[in-house]
Amino acid sequence: AAPVTNPAQFLDQTERLRTVDHPRFVQMLEQIHHEAPRLTTDEQWHLRYLDAWETMFEGNYATSEAELRDVIDHSGDETLAAKASAQLLNNLATNRRYEEAFALANRVASSLPQVKDPLVRYTLLTGLSQMLDFAGQTDLAIQYARMAEDAVPPGENLCRPLSMQAAALYNGKRLTSASPELQRAIDACVAVGDPVFANAMWLTLGSLYLDENQPVKAMALLDRIAPGIRANHYYPHMLSAQVELAQAYAKLGNDNDARKAALAAVAMSHTGDISEWLMVAYDVLYQVEKRQGHGAAALSYYEHYVTQDKGNLNDVSARALAYEVAQQQMLVQKFETEKLSKQNSILQLQQALDTKAVEAGRLYIALLLVVLASVIFWLYRLKLSQLRFKKLSHQDGLTGIFNHQHFITEADRVLRVLEKKLGLACLVSIDLDHFKQVNDTHGHAIGDVALKHIVVICQQHLRPTDLFGRLGGEEFGMLLLECSRNQGVAIANRIRLAIEATPVETDGRVLSLSASVGVASTDAFGYGLQRLCREADAALYRAKRTGRNRVIADTENDDFVEA
Numbered sequence: 001a002a003p004v005t006n007p008a009q010f011l012d013q014t015e016r017l018r019t020v021d022h023p024r025f026v027q028m029l030e031q032i033h034h035e036a037p038r039l040t041t042d043e044q045w046h047l048r049y050l051d052a053w054e055t056m057f058e059g060n061y062a063t064s065e066a067e068l069r070d071v072i073d074h075s076g077d078e079t080l081a082a083k084a085s086a087q088l089l090n091n092l093a094t095n096r097r098y099e100e101a102f103a104l105a106n107r108v109a110s111s112l113p114q115v116k117d118p119l120v121r122y123t124l125l126t127g128l129s130q131m132l133d134f135a136g137q138t139d140l141a142i143q144y145a146r147m148a149e150d151a152v153p154p155g156e157n158l159c160r161p162l163s164m165q166a167a168a169l170y171n172g173k174r175l176t177s178a179s180p181e182l183q184r185a186i187d188a189c190v191a192v193g194d195p196v197f198a199n200a201m202w203l204t205l206g207s208l209y210l211d212e213n214q215p216v217k218a219m220a221l222l223d224r225i226a227p228g229i230r231a232n233h234y235y236p237h238m239l240s241a242q243v244e245l246a247q248a249y250a251k252l253g254n255d256n257d258a259r260k261a262a263l264a265a266v267a268m269s270h271t272g273d274i275s276e277w278l279m280v281a282y283d284v285l286y287q288v289e290k291r292q293g294h295g296a297a298a299l300s301y302y303e304h305y306v307t308q309d310k311g312n313l314n315d316v317s318a319r320a321l322a323y324e325v326a327q328q329q330m331l332v333q334k335f336e337t338e339k340l341s342k343q344n345s346i347l348q349l350q351q352a353l354d355t356k357a358v359e360a361g362r363l364y365i366a367l368l369l370v371v372l373a374s375v376i377f378w379l380y381r382l383k384l385s386q387l388r389f390k391k392l393s394h395q396d397g398l399t400g401i402f403n404h405q406h407f408i409t410e411a412d413r414v415l416r417v418l419e420k421k422l423g424l425a426c427l428v429s430i431d432l433d434h435f436k437q438v439n440d441t442h443g444h445a446i447g448d449v450a451l452k453h454i455v456v457i458c459q460q461h462l463r464p465t466d467l468f469g470r471l472g473g474e475e476f477g478m479l480l481l482e483c484s485r486n487q488g489v490a491i492a493n494r495i496r497l498a499i500e501a502t503p504v505e506t507d508g509r510v511l512s513l514s515a516s517v518g519v520a521s522t523d524a525f526g527y528g529l530q531r532l533c534r535e536a537d538a539a540l541y542r543a544k545r546t547g548r549n550r551v552i553a554d555t556e557n558d559d560f561v562e563a
């Protein structure tokens with residue numbers, strides 16, 4: 001053989017020959033093994049994958065599986081790992097490890113949407129199609145095979161996807177020897193020169209001929225493909241070709257050759273093998289012996305047939321069961337994930353709610369404080385305005401001293417307190433003289449100024465405890481506390497003198513005023529306010545009458561004092 005100059009290229013060529021020229025593939029594989037020390041890491045992984053494939057082809061599935069798993073887990077090569085996964089799917093199913101096979105199939109299927117590399121995608125699709133065909137899921141198997149047919153990458157061809165479609169249709173009992181799908185697959189595999197896949201299709205056609213009771217056609221076909229099958233040495237094909245031959249002979253009534261062929265098939269198998277082909281082989285043997293009248297032999301083969309049939313039934317139901325189990329596990333896993341994420345969202349929602357509740361709580365407290373502050377502020381404002389209003393309602397609008405009503409109320413209250421402790425007080429009534437003239441001469445505004453002026457003068461002579469109010473237009477009242485009759489007259493006179501001595505100066509004008517004053521004391525008239533008012537008014541009246549600008553006290557019996 002020519003020396004290996006480009007190992008990577010050599011490995012690719014070797015791989016392409018797997019089913020196309022299997023003997024040459026084995027030869028090249030051996031050759032590249034001599035070059036192993038000078039291969040790069042990637043090339044060594046490629047070689048390991050091809051080794052695993054050949055191990056599988058030879059029927060050593062356990063070793064093959066370990067090698068494939070190594071490639072999947074450690075090669076770091078996506079394409080190689082995908083090929084190994086597809087192959088492992090096949091291995092697991094072949095070994096009736098359906099549960100694992102279908103679990104892997106589900107994983108592979110769910111990874112498909114992320115796979116962009118055309119070769120990886122194609123490899124996985126074909127692997128899945130084969131897997132689902134095993135599961136008896138004809139429609140899904142066809143679907144994946146069609147997806148593979150539409151996505152054949154450079155270097156690959158239509159032989160595999162079309163063969164898979166035909167195989168799925170056959171297993172689903174939807175194929176006849178005249179089906180165009182079968183012919184297309186045969187044509188494609190013949191065209192690209194892939195004898196292993198072509199043989200698989202020929203054998204399918206042979207099986208259909210037998211089902212359709214066309215043993216002559218089956219026989220002719222088997223004769224034609226026999227050399228190719230022998231050359232490739234693929235065990236499943238050698239077995240099925242032998243069984244089909246036995247069936248053809250049996251159908252043609254050639255019991256001897258039928259027996260010979262069926263026994264050859266049985267001889268190829270190992271003890272404990274269970275397969276549909278072996279079941280058919282035993283069936284042929286049973287029919288032949290029965291026809292020949294060999295009761296004991298017939299019974300013995302029939303027992304074998306039943307064993308195979310039962311085994312196959314178990315196998316078939318195991319496949320279906322495994323599919324269900326895997327599906328269920330996937331669903332459960334999905335459900336668990338959903339449940340977890342739901343629980344998660346509930347938890348997050350709860351947390352969010354808690355946070356919101358705390359925030360809301362804080363907000364409520366803040367709101368409450370604001371409301372409370374507003375209420376307090378409002379109450380405070382209300383109180384202030386009430387106080388202001390109260391004050392205003394007690395005040396004389398012009399001068400700011402007590403108005404008539406308030407003066408009377410307060411004077412009455414104070415007199416009652418005074419009465420209890422027998423204190424002294426004087427009620428003083430002051431009326432400005434000829435005030436009408438002031439207004440008439442100078443105007444009402446000047447009159448107002450004069451009134452305020454008088455109030456200021458009076459206040460200068462009063463103590464804080466004394467009461468002072470405006471009783472009418474130009475008339476004022478005072479309740480002088482802790483004050484005897486004489487003291488009251490003296491204070492009143494001082495006020496009168498001050499008014500007289502202090503003219504109003506406004507707008508460049510000087511306005512002289514005078515006042516007449518009446519005084520009534522508690523020591524003379526008691527603590528009754530009405531009486532005191534009356535007496536003070538009488539004294540004032542007398543003051544006016546007797547010439548104004550004077551103070552009169554105690555007018556009773558004309559025994560009055562004039563200041």
Ligand SMILES: Nc1nc2c(ncn2[C@@H]2O[C@H](COP(=O)(O)OP(=O)(O)OP(=O)(O)O)[C@@H](O)[C@H]2O)c(=O)[nH]1
Nearest residue numbers: 432433434435436437439444445447448472473474
């Ligand atoms: N400017 C002003 N004048 C007032 C006010 N209240 C009453 N008067 C005036 O005071 C005057 C009182 O006049 P009269 O009652 O006739 O008494 P009088 O002119 O003071 O004369 P005698 O009391 O007899 O000395 C009237 O002209 C009222 O209009 C006020 O608030 N402002």
